[in-house]
Amino acid sequence: MKALCWEGINEVAVEHVPDPTIQNAHDVIVKVSLSTACGSDLHLLTGHIPFMEAGDVIGHEFCGEVVDVGRAVTKHKPGDRVVVASFIGCGSCWYCKHDQWSLCDNSNTNPGHTDLLWGASPGGIFGYSHAMGGFKGSHAEYIRVPFADTTAFRIPEPVSDMSALFASDSVPTGWMGADLGGVQPGDVVAVWGAGAVGQMAARAAQLLGAERVVVIDRFDYRMKAARDAFGVETLDYSQTDVGAELREMSAGRGPDVCIEAVGCEAHSSGPQYVYDQVKSKLKLETDRPIAVREAIQACRKGGSVFVLGVFTGWVDKFPLGALMNKGLTVRGAQQHGQRYIPMLLDRIALGDVHTDYLATHVLPLDEGQRGYDLFKKKDDGCLRTVFRPASS
Template identity: 70%
Template sequence: MKAVCWEGVNRLSVEDVPEPRIENDQDAVVRVIASTTCGSDLHLLGGYIPAMRAGDVIGHEFLGEIVEVGPGVRRHEVGDRVVVCSFIGCGRCWYCANDLWSLCDNSNTNPGFGQAAWGYETGAVYGYSHAMGGFRGSHAEYVRVPFADYGAFTVPDGVDDLSALFASDAAPTGWMGAHLGGVGPGDVVAVWGCGAVGQMAARAAMLLGAERVISIDRFPERLAMTREHVGSETIDYTTTDVGAELRERTGGRGPDVCIEAVGMEAHSTGIEYAYDQVKQQMRMQTDRPTAVREAIHACRKGGSVFVLGVFGGVVDKFPLGAVMNKGLTLRAAQQHGQRYIPMLLERIAKGELSTRHLATHEMPLDQAPRGYDMFKHKKDGCVRAVFRPAA
């Protein structure tokens, strides 16, 4: 079958790889209908995520049709149209039982890296290095889905493929940031990043009762999309001082909840950006925390900061003093998608949550390297490239 393979830093190719098969009785094999790029994939391309090997199949956000099930699968059958959570959870360990699915004890078959880098292993994720389990990714014609009863969700008949696709990762990630960030009625929420996850976090904040939501980015087309499809206020950080602007818009107090949806390759216009970029390129730090710093400084006293962007290791100049002295609540997580996906599919079906607009560019799977180039460099207003293996 055809699949998109990582061949080295900034090198992708479409190759023939063996088709997946049932390996455990709780597996399913899914024929991919659509799969999409994600901002965290760019960290793989840039060489910032360790334990990648040439030939690894990438991609983790997808929708498909079940074509085979193992004897232990009870909730699905051949022919089901399903959206699959990007993180793999066993459904039985303490973490899964407590809705902390991305921290699953049993899905990551390579726990040593997480234990060494973070103190404990995390759950596994499709197509995201051998440190995260080494599972083949979704940019392929077929994918093996372990623990299918817990990771695959039947799509309601009234929900189209493109709308359902983003319930795999972008929508639950964004919702988690607003929910676990503590957004409630009457809050003012600031979101750094107007990509797919940032837009979903902003919309989630609104649906959870926020009085005002302010989204921050630098690309005019993304800012316009956020205003049109999400209804958020926006700030172009290249034209103003974000901290001063947020104080102005909140009567001097600052946002109640700040959500960072950018990650380890954050961009900025200030001297801190040049400093972070040099240190990252020299491997003196693994991540650029520019947006996290800004969110911490901008948040009101006693407020909440939630980090949604992917970070891999260590950062410099982290404002721990601001977190402590301002009495902030700081949280972060990889997405616990199984906790939110059924609810999100219902909201999409009811028209409460719009996701289809995120798919700005559709193309066949064999054009994926071009799609990633467009996505990485924001060409032609690309927010997400979607690959259709059958096209």
């Protein structure tokens, strides 16, 4: 079959790779109908995520049709349309039973890497390095889905594949940020990043009752998409003092909840960007936590900061004094998709959440390099590149 593979820094290529097969009684094989490039995939391209090998199939946000099932699978049969959580959950370990699915104890087959790096191993994820299990990714014609009864979800009949696609990762990730960030009715919520995850976090905050939601970015087309889709307010951080604006919007206090949806390659127009660029190039820090710093500084006393963006290692100039003296709650996580996906599919079916507008560029897999170039460079108003493997 054809698959889009990581070949090195900023290089992907379509290759012929072996078809997946049932390896465990709880597996299913899915024929991929749609797979999208996620912002966290860009960290693979730039080399921020270690333990990648040439020829690794990438992609983790996808939907498709079940074509084969293992003998222990009870919830799926050939012909079912399914959307698959990007993180694989076994359903039986302590973490899965406590709805912390991205921390699954049994799905990461290479725990040694992350045990050393982070002190513990998270769960496995499709197409996201050998440190996260070494699973083949979804930018392919077919994919093996382990623990399918707890990782794949049947798509309701009224929901199109394109709408369901983003329930694989973007929508539950954004919802988690608002939910675990503690958004309450009447809150002022600020979201750093107007990509798909940031926009979904903003919509989740609205549905959880926030009185005012502000999205912070520098790309006009992304901020316009957020305004047009959900009526949120936006701030261009390159043109204004974000902290001062947010205080003005929140009776002088600052936002009740701040959600960081940018990650380890954050950009800034100030001197801290130069500082972080130099430090990272000298290998004195691994990530650029610019948006996290800003969120902590902006958040009201006693407020909550949730980190949704992907980080890999160590950062510098972390505002620990502000966190402690302001009495902030700071949390972070990879997405616990299984906790949210069934509810979100129902909301998509009802029209509470709409997602298909995110698919600005739909391409065959053969145009994988072009698709990733558009997405990375934010050319031609690209919110998300979506691949149709079957049309390649």
